[in-house]
Amino acid sequence: MTTNDDLTIAELFDFAFDLQQKLEANKIEQKRETFTTAIDRLKSAEEKLDELHLFSDNEDISEVASNELRYFIIYALIGWLYEYRSPDREQRLDDIHSAISYFLKYLHLCKNYGLVQHIPREQHDDNDKYRLHATEDRQTRIQKLKEKKALEKSIAKLREMAQDADRVDDEIKRQLYTEQIKWWIQQAQEDIAALKDEIKLLQFSKDPHLQMTTPTASTNKLPVDGPFTIVTTKDRLYKEAIGGAGYPSVPTMTVQEFYDDLAKRQAQQPAPPPKPAPLSDEQLNEIDDSTHRQNVRLMDEYKDENPRGSGNRYNRS
Structure with a gap:
């Protein structure tokens, strides 16, 4: 071979x-x-x-x-x-x-x-x-x-x-x-x-767990040496327990106090002037006003030329 x-x-x-x-x-x-x-x-x-x-x-x-x-x-x-x-x-x-x-x-x-x-x-x-x-x-x-x-x-x-x-x-x-x-x-x-x-x-x-990019540097944190005391306030306790993180502020009054204050402020405001009562047709006819008389005359002429129902061309028996 x-x-x-x-x-x-x-x-x-x-x-x-x-x-x-x-x-x-x-x-x-x-x-x-x-x-x-x-x-x-x-x-x-x-x-x-x-x-x-x-x-x-x-x-x-x-x-x-x-x-x-x-x-x-x-x-x-x-x-x-x-x-x-x-x-x-x-x-x-x-x-x-x-x-x-x-x-x-x-x-x-x-x-x-x-x-x-x-x-x-x-x-x-x-x-x-x-x-x-x-x-x-x-x-x-x-x-x-x-x-x-x-x-x-x-x-x-x-x-x-x-x-x-x-x-x-x-x-x-x-x-x-x-x-x-x-x-x-x-x-x-x-x-x-x-x-x-x-x-x-x-x-x-x-090994799919390997990172595709280089890892970034971790933030250094200061070590805690020995015991420490938590200092807090009433407002902070309320925000964390009731209001939640980032709650803007604690309430300053109750609901009843809010409505009492609202009623008090409304009572201090002056009352608005009463509205005038509308005039009747007879009172309007008695008004000696050239503009009013002209408007009434034009309306009468319009009603004479356009009687009621003249524009309705449908639904007639």
């Missing part, structure tokens, strides 16, 4: 890369054993690469041979396989840490060759332990998404060119591997942020 030690780096990488592509496209069943097999092959290839020292800290990307350039993404592939391997909740946290570790290892390698400027930290600060990843601004996310889509189209086109040609040009292969490296840089950065958020959720689900 052939073991990983008997295979070359190219054979190990090609087999694991083919498995990863099929798993990502859901062309094969998502079994844990399949992920583990691909991880073992890539780790064996990683050990052989370390023995050969193919990648250096003081090289430029242009100095790496095209056939060796494709092994750049080996750490990113291992990180992806760890990320999607474990449906088991108990082993999920270990797989997440392994995935983040390999993604960071890949980004460090890319930084050594000037492909990445900043690398996220593996651990969060204590103050941000339960704070989810801060989202980037909208324009930055849109720009990254456009760049990633453009890389995917370019990679698909270059793969078709590599498959159709009888003899693949070295320039096409180099461009394909370079585009894959750039795509995995963005993918690794996105996955690291998502995995860190998942770690916080898993930790919080294990």
Whole structure:
């Protein structure tokens, strides 16, 4: 039976890369054993690469041979396989840490060759332990998404060119591997942020009593040394026992005293003048007033022109 030690780096990488592509496209069943097999092959290839020292800290990307350039993404592939391997909740946290570790290892390698400027930290600060990843601004996310889509189209086109040609040009292969490296840089950065958020959720689900924010400082209170005497008054006792907390004041008189005082104040007020008695019709006719006579005449004319019931056009038998 052939073991990983008997295979070359190219054979190990090609087999694991083919498995990863099929798993990502859901062309094969998502079994844990399949992920583990691909991880073992890539780790064996990683050990052989370390023995050969193919990648250096003081090289430029242009100095790496095209056939060796494709092994750049080996750490990113291992990180992806760890990320999607474990449906088991108990082993999920270990797989997440392994995935983040390999993604960071890949980004460090890319930084050594000037492909990445900043690398996220593996651990969060204590103050941000339960704070989810801060989202980037909208324009930055849109720009990254456009760049990633453009890389995917370019990679698909270059793969078709590599498959159709009888003899693949070295320039096409180099461009394909370079585009894959750039795509995995963005993918690794996105996955690291998502995995860190998942770690916080898993930790919080294990102990939901942990506070999401930092506790505030408690107010210092003076200690009470020895016995003490309660000093109170009659008004305070009434407010606490009868009036309740925050009662504005205690009553100053009884209900009977209130009504006696009200009657006394009303008796002291002067009596209003009597209203004049209304005048009868005869008395009104005797009034010698031009305005009154004119009003009476107008009313008589109105009654002559509008007899009683003239406006009622309905309910007539």
